[in-house]
Ligand SMILES: [Fe+2]
């Protein structure tokens with residue numbers, strides 16, 4: 604936050620407050636760890652609730668109020684848009700899409716949900732806005748949405764992907780976006796597609812897991828020469844899953860991304 608050093612961004616996703624699989628101690632711990640870390644921004648990439656009900660939203664609000672970070676970006680997930688939950692979202696969290704610029708890093712975060720549907724949509728009408736937001740001299744451009752833009756390995760049958768994923772990916776490439784951050788599948792993974800890095804976060808606070816994956820969240824450390832994406836397990840260690848140079852797109856990806864799921 605000093606304007607000179609690296610910018611640190613944390614991403615938590617798929618909290619699912621109100622779900623029988625929600626584990627309060629995981630979210631409490633993640634929030635405590637984030638307060639210790641002191642990132643410049645915390646991104647919450649959707650599925651705050653399980654069914655979009657107001658008490659679930661209030662619980663999520665209470666947890667997120669404990670974050671000491673001044674900049675918190677929140678977008679809804681498909682679960683939050685159930686039962687007209689977006690009404691509560693707007694009341695308790697504000698705008699469903701956001702643009703933020705922090706010390707050379709531009710972040711565009713959008714609501715990719717549709718009421719009562721599980722799939723995602725960005726929509727052609729929003730492509731010009733995305734391009735306008737990214738038309739600046741940021742050294743790193745980050746796009747945030749709940750749904751996955753590319754299939755995520757280790758997640759079984761493909762479904763609920765963004766309906767206009769192809770056009771959206773092309774728009775992001777043309778806008779010189781470097782990094783996409785999403786959630787939804789509850790499995791952490793990273794792809795490189797042309798000059799775009801696409802990182803999916805796991806669920807931070809539920810046992811709604813796939814295979815042998817574990818609850819986790821993301822931490823991104825960015826400087827004009829290097830961007831490193833870490834996966835952090837609440838109560839446990841963190842590991843670098845992706846590093847890249849935002850000028851040349853030269854990159855290194857962990858061979859352990861799927862952990863035991865890849866072979867087990
Ligand atoms: Fe979810």
Ligand SMILES: [Fe+2]
Pocket residue numbers: 650680681682749786787788
């Ligand atoms: Fe979801």
